[in-house]
Amino acid sequence: MLTRWRVSCAALMLSFVGCGGKSAAERVAEHERARVSWEQTARFVGAEWVARAIPDAFVARTLARAHEELQSEAEALRKDELSEQQRALLRDSLGAARALGDSLARAVGASDRRAAAQLVDNSPRANADSLLRRAALR
Amino acid sequence: MKKVLEITLGIVTSIGGFLEVGSLATSVQAGAAFGFQLIWAIVLGTICLIFLVEMSGRLAAVSKQTLAGAMRDRFGYPFFLIPLVAMSALGLLVLASELGGLSLALQLLTGISFPWWAPLGAFAAWLLLWKGTFGIIEKGASLLGLITLVFVYAAFRMHPAWSLVASGIRPSMPKHESMHYWFIAVSIMGASIAPYLLYFYSAGAVEDKWNETDVAVNRVSATLGMSFGGLLSIAVLIVAALVFVPRGIRIERFDQIALMLTPVMGRAGFVVFACALGIACFGAMLEIALSVAYMAAQGFGWKWSEDARPRDAARFSLVYTATLVGGCLIVVIGVDPLAITLLSMALTAALLPVAIVPFLILMNDAHFVGQHRNGWFSNTVVCAIVGLAFVLAVVSIPLELLGS
Amino acid sequence: MDIAVVRDLLDKQLVDREGEALGRVDGIIMAYSADAPPRITHFELGAQTLARRLPRPFRGALSALARRLTPRGDDPYRIEVGRIVQLGRTIKIDIDGTRSAARKTELWIRDHVIAHIPGS
Amino acid sequence: MRNINVELLLDREVKDASGRRAGRIEEVRARKEGDEIIVEAYHLGPEALLERLAAPVFRLSLFRALGLHKHAHGRRVRWDQLDLSDPERPVLRCTVDELQKLVR
Numbered sequence: 120m121l122t123r124w125r126v127s128c129a130a131l132m133l134s135f136v137g138c139g140g141k142s143a144a145e146r147v148a149e150h151e152r153a154r155v156s157w158e159q160t161a162r163f164v165g166a167e168w169v170a171r172a173i174p175d176a177f178v179a180r181t182l183a184r185a186h187e188e189l190q191s192e193a194e195a196l197r198k199d200e201l202s203e204q205q206r207a208l209l210r211d212s213l214g215a216a217r218a219l220g221d222s223l224a225r226a227v228g229a230s231d232r233r234a235a236a237q238l239v240d241n242s243p244r245a246n247a248d249s250l251l252r253r254a255a256l257r
Numbered sequence: 258m259k260k261v262l263e264i265t266l267g268i269v270t271s272i273g274g275f276l277e278v279g280s281l282a283t284s285v286q287a288g289a290a291f292g293f294q295l296i297w298a299i300v301l302g303t304i305c306l307i308f309l310v311e312m313s314g315r316l317a318a319v320s321k322q323t324l325a326g327a328m329r330d331r332f333g334y335p336f337f338l339i340p341l342v343a344m345s346a347l348g349l350l351v352l353a354s355e356l357g358g359l360s361l362a363l364q365l366l367t368g369i370s371f372p373w374w375a376p377l378g379a380f381a382a383w384l385l386l387w388k389g390t391f392g393i394i395e396k397g398a399s400l401l402g403l404i405t406l407v408f409v410y411a412a413f414r415m416h417p418a419w420s421l422v423a424s425g426i427r428p429s430m431p432k433h434e435s436m437h438y439w440f441i442a443v444s445i446m447g448a449s450i451a452p453y454l455l456y457f458y459s460a461g462a463v464e465d466k467w468n469e470t471d472v473a474v475n476r477v478s479a480t481l482g483m484s485f486g487g488l489l490s491i492a493v494l495i496v497a498a499l500v501f502v503p504r505g506i507r508i509e510r511f512d513q514i515a516l517m518l519t520p521v522m523g524r525a526g527f528v529v530f531a532c533a534l535g536i537a538c539f540g541a542m543l544e545i546a547l548s549v550a551y552m553a554a555q556g557f558g559w560k561w562s563e564d565a566r567p568r569d570a571a572r573f574s575l576v577y578t579a580t581l582v583g584g585c586l587i588v589v590i591g592v593d594p595l596a597i598t599l600l601s602m603a604l605t606a607a608l609l610p611v612a613i614v615p616f617l618i619l620m621n622d623a624h625f626v627g628q629h630r631n632g633w634f635s636n637t638v639v640c641a642i643v644g645l646a647f648v649l650a651v652v653s654i655p656l657e658l659l660g661s
Numbered sequence: 662m663d664i665a666v667v668r669d670l671l672d673k674q675l676v677d678r679e680g681e682a683l684g685r686v687d688g689i690i691m692a693y694s695a696d697a698p699p700r701i702t703h704f705e706l707g708a709q710t711l712a713r714r715l716p717r718p719f720r721g722a723l724s725a726l727a728r729r730l731t732p733r734g735d736d737p738y739r740i741e742v743g744r745i746v747q748l749g750r751t752i753k754i755d756i757d758g759t760r761s762a763a764r765k766t767e768l769w770i771r772d773h774v775i776a777h778i779p780g781s
Numbered sequence: 782m783r784n785i786n787v788e789l790l791l792d793r794e795v796k797d798a799s800g801r802r803a804g805r806i807e808e809v810r811a812r813k814e815g816d817e818i819i820v821e822a823y824h825l826g827p828e829a830l831l832e833r834l835a836a837p838v839f840r841l842s843l844f845r846a847l848g849l850h851k852h853a854h855g856r857r858v859r860w861d862q863l864d865l866s867d868p869e870r871p872v873l874r875c876t877v878d879e880l881q882k883l884v885r
Contacts, residue, residue, distance in 0.1 A: 152505070152507065153507070155505040156505060156506050156507040156509070159504045159505050159506050160506050160513055162504075163504055163506065163516055164516065167516060167519050167520075170519075170523065171523075171524060172519040172523045172524045172526070172527055173515075173516070173519060173524070173527050174368050174527075175368075176368035176369070176370070177365060177368065177512075177515065177527075180370060180512065181512045181513075184510060184512055188509070188510075245503065245504050245505035245506075246505070247503035247504070247505075250502055250503055250504075250505050251292075251502060251503055253432075253433070254290075254291060254292030254293075254294070254498065254502045255292055255293070255294060255421070255424075255432070256292045256293065256418075256421060256498060256499075256502055256503075320750065321750070322750065326674065329672050329685065330672055330673060330674075330750075333667075333671065333672050333791075334672055334685075334687065334711060334714055335714055335715060335716070337672075338715075387778075387780055387781075388780055556685075557684070557685060558674050558675065558682055558683070558684040558685030559682060559684070559767065560681060560682040560767070561682075566781065567775050567778070567780075567781040568771050568775050568776060568781045571767050571768075571770040571771035571774070571775045572766070572767055572770055574775055574781075575770055575774060575775065662812060662813040663810065663811075663812055664810070664811045664812065664813055664818060665808055665809075665810055666787060666808070666809040666810070666811050666818075666820070667787070667788075667791065667807070667808050667809060668808065671787070671788055687788075688786050688787070688788045688789075689786070689787040689788055690784050690785070690786060690787070691784070691785045691786075691787050691809075691820060692782055692783075692784055692785075693782070693783055693784070693785045693865050693868075694782045694783075695864070695866065698819050698820055698821065698860045698861075699785075699819075699820040699860060699865075700817060700818060700819055700820065701787070701811060701818035701819075701820065702784070705786070710786075710788075713786070713789065714788055714789070742816070742817075742818050743816035743817075745816075748813075
């Protein structure tokens with residue numbers, strides 16, 4: 120009786136651990152999602168600042184946070200076992216996202232709303248259509 | 258006429274007091290990650306809460322006993338310690354997350370990033386408990402809490418496709434990230450059912466000297482009040498889904514949540530959000546600190562009353578003071594407030610049976626509630642929802658911890 | 662009158678003459694002799710009594726803690742069952758609670774902790 | 782004459798002289814006469830525990846439908862049938878079979 124319990128517990132644990140291991144494609148999608156999330160947070164914050172909807176201090180802090188998060192995402196990417204080509208692609212887009220946040224932070228620091236507006240306009244939008252469809256909102 | 262007034266007041270208090278950092282954070286996370294798909298979790302949690310709140314009011318009105326007192330009476334002291342310890346530990350965690358929410362709100366409003374907001378907030382809460390009366394705390398906090406209705410306004414202004422909202426009420430399997438989906442579902446249920454609320458509610462009913470004539474009033478105001486409260490959580494989820502999903506933003510930090518009202522209301526939205534968050538968290542802090550103190554005092558037979566001067570209920574006052582200090586320490590140590598919120602809500606769900614099963618036994622005991630015993634319907638509904646939340650919690654918490 | 666000692670007495674709320682909370686019935690003392698029916702003689706209150714009721718691993722540590730934290734001499738505190746005025750959901754006892762040793766911890770905390778905080 | 786803490790008797794296993802188990806002490810029945818409370822009997826076994834803890838569970842039709850209530854059983858020990866001279870090890874003064882069954 121007791122052994123049977125042990126066996127089923129072990130099986131359960133194994134299945135948990137099995138769920139933990141993800142395929143390369145899933146991991147790439149996850150890196151991508153994290154990058155988009157913080158890039159778009161920076162963009163969102165920038166746009167709202169241009170519209171004078173949020174105070175400077177909050178913008179500065181959130182952009183700094185975005186910088187940190189993208190940094191640690193880059194760190195995680197370096198440790199992840201992916202093909203060199205995939206890694207390079209992700210690294211470049213991460214770099215671009217960080218650059219956007221940093222330039223926005225500079226524009227906010229200089230109270231230059233026009234530059235910020237330009238940065239927001241020229242940065243990539245999220246693909247709202249596919250995102251909405253994915254969440255079954257369209 | 259008096260009854261109508263009582264019911265209205267009961268409903269207003271429940272609406273104003275419903276949202277707190279747990280239900281807010283879990284609803285926002287759900288909306289941002291899964292659109293309207295998790296509305297069912299709010300609905301189930303709220304239904305369960307309606308039954309439980311009605312029961313704890315009924316217990317107090319009929320037996321003149323508080324929930325904690327009745328538990329010690331019925332099950333004896335060694336058993337009583339289990340819910341006492343579980344609920345106190347959980348109370349500290351939840352208190353810490355409310356304090357985190359309050360600090361963020363103050364930071365948003367003042368623009369000052371200040372490590373001392375948490376001790377200040379805890380001190381303000383303590384001062385109110387020390388000097389205030391139950392009436393001030395319950396009615397005042399929930400009247401101010403009506404500001405959270407702004408989420409309903411925002412949800413309507415964003416014109417969601419109501420047919421999609423309705424389809425979220427039906428539980429469905431996740432299409433992606435299933436681990437995270439179930440974890441959030443569990444956290445939502447934990448946040449909605451919030452067992453500490455039951456101890457608070459029954460103590461309030463005894464403090465207000467309810468009797469058997471209040472059973473009907475209690476039933477109506479609990480049902481309507483908690484239903485409207487649940488609608489508030491749903492409104493938060495809708496706004497979060499419509500703001501964050503199309504931008505691809507996942508909520509990983511509290512700061513991101515602060516943006517949810519600006520697309521609809523501009524600068525005012527930012528300020529109103531900060532106020533709503535701050536008031537909701539502050540009110541919840543008062544409730545949690547009091548609940549822990551009520552539980553200890555009633556279980557050990559000490560004198561308890563929020564209306565008495567602290568020196569006349571010394572041990573009771575000491576417990577809520579210590580609880581606030583404890584919660585404050587957790588925040589000062591510097592854990593991520595959003596992470597601790599989600600975890601404590603999920604843990605709440607896992608610990609629900611400890612708090613709810615003995616409660617159900619009490620509510621079926623003629624010795625306590627006489628002819629006002631539970632019917633089979635309420636027993637079944639509560640058992641089913643609590644059981645579901647428990648199973649989901651036990652499976653999804655380890656997975657989420659392993660995954661992250 | 663028939664009494665189920667565990668169900669009707671143990672863990673019940675005790676109140677004094679004025680209806681003020683005294684504590685709960687943490688323990689019950691029975692005088693036992695081999696040749697006469699045992700009698701319930703006292704209710705017992707106090708941290709020591711509570712600590713003894715716990716499962717073994719917790720018992721020793723909590724009992725030591727209780728010894729250090731509670732005022733000396735009156736723990737556990739006993740009340741004769743002859744002083745029962747009324748049995749029910751709460752048990753009313755004919756004593757003056759303000760002076761009773763059952764309140765000692767409460768009063769100690771009041772005088773040494775709470776009274777030092779302004780506004781108490 | 783010695784003092785025994787009733788709350789510590791709870792859950793103690795009672796055996797008869799031959800070492801046969803009679804059940805655990807779950808309830809103590811007494812009668813109040815004036816100022817005195819006089820112990821009449823000890824109730825043993827799961828039935829007595831249920832009587833104390835979960836009486837309402839018996840009313841749940843589900844419980845009855847499963848027939849679980851038939852398995853709970855208990856025994857009543859008159860005060861003179863129990864030797865408590867060592868409260869840690871309560872011993873019967875008679876055999877288990879002589880005890881009265883608790884019936885519901």
